[in-house]
Amino acid sequence: MITNEFWLDRWKAGQIGFHKEGVHPRLIEFWPILPQRSQVLVPLCGKSNDMIWLAEQGYQVTGVELSSLAVVQFLGDNDLSYETHQEGELKIHTVLDLPLRIVEGDYFLFSEDNFDACYDRAAMVAMPESKRADYVAHTLSRLSPTASTLLISLHYEGDKQGPPFSVDEQSVMTMWGNNIQKIASEDLAQTNPQYKEGNYQFFNETVWRITP
Ligand SMILES: C[S@@+](CC[C@H](N)C(=O)[O-])C[C@H]1O[C@@H](n2cnc3c(N)ncnc32)[C@H](O)[C@@H]1O
Known part of the structure; x- marks a missing residue:
């Protein structure tokens, strides 16, 4: 059962194989050009360096x-100065030198809305099936009617039990609605040595754009 405790324990134990040094190449390749200071939401952000890249592009992350x-x-790894305040059950950490905030707490308690864009890497696929559709609905409710989302999903065949969970393309399309477009896909079992060893028949990483 994937509970909040599960994730807190993973961080305590340092079991964070999902974390990547550097910026995800698909983010750089496929992030849309948006007006400066557009508000970008990164759900279930971990300590992803992708947020630094987005903030450096001039977005409010x-x-x-x-x-x-x-x-x-x-905050420590990136040597960032910040201020913290409490809003209800959430702690808001505002970085002083970059347009970046980290909201600490349960995403399902986060109710700000009207974001211009969303970046989901290893977030939807971190959610167990029982919570996944709620996660997507909660995310869509945080976005403005014209928002653009970049989503990276995983679909694999093998022994692994998630997270990351395998989510097939039909399920992705059903959850995110009609305005979803597949923009790239790579079978990591063919191209990435880390996955080649894993005995997967396939391990597809797919990039999606969701626009109004
Ligand atoms: C697979 S990691 C991905 C992190 C990040 N997106 C990345 O690309 O490195 C999933 C993250 O979601 C966080 N998480 C899980 N459930 C959450 C929840 N309900 N609210 C906020 N964060 C959550 C976990 O602590 C973990 O850091």
Whole structure:
């Protein structure tokens, strides 16, 4: 059962194989050009460096993350000065030198809306099936009617039990609605040595754009 405790324990144990040094190449390749200062939401952000890249492009970035350890590591690793205040059950960490906030707490308690864009890497696929459709609906409710989302999903065949969970293309399209477009796909079992060893028949990483 994937509970909040599960994630907090993973951070405590340092089991964060999902974290990547550097910026995800698909983000750089496929992020849409948006007006400066557009508000970008990064749900379940971990300590992803992708947020730094987005903030450096001039967007106002808001990451949401459950684990205080992830937040502390993100701020420390990137040597960021910040101020913190409490809003209800959420802690808001506002970075002083970059247009970036990390909201610490349960994403399902995060109710700000009207974001111009959303970046989901390893967030939807971190959610167990029982919560996944709620996660997508909650995310869509945070976005403005004209918002653009870049989503990276995984679909694989093999012994692995998630997270990351395998989510097939039909399920992705059903959850995110009609305005979804597949823009790239790569079978990591063919191209990436880490997955080649994993005995997968396929391990597809697919990039989607969701626009109004
Ligand atoms: C697979 S990691 C992905 C992190 C990040 N997106 C990345 O690309 O490195 C999923 C993250 O979601 C966080 N998380 C899980 N459930 C959450 C929730 N309900 N609210 C906020 N964060 C959550 C976990 O602590 C973990 O850091």
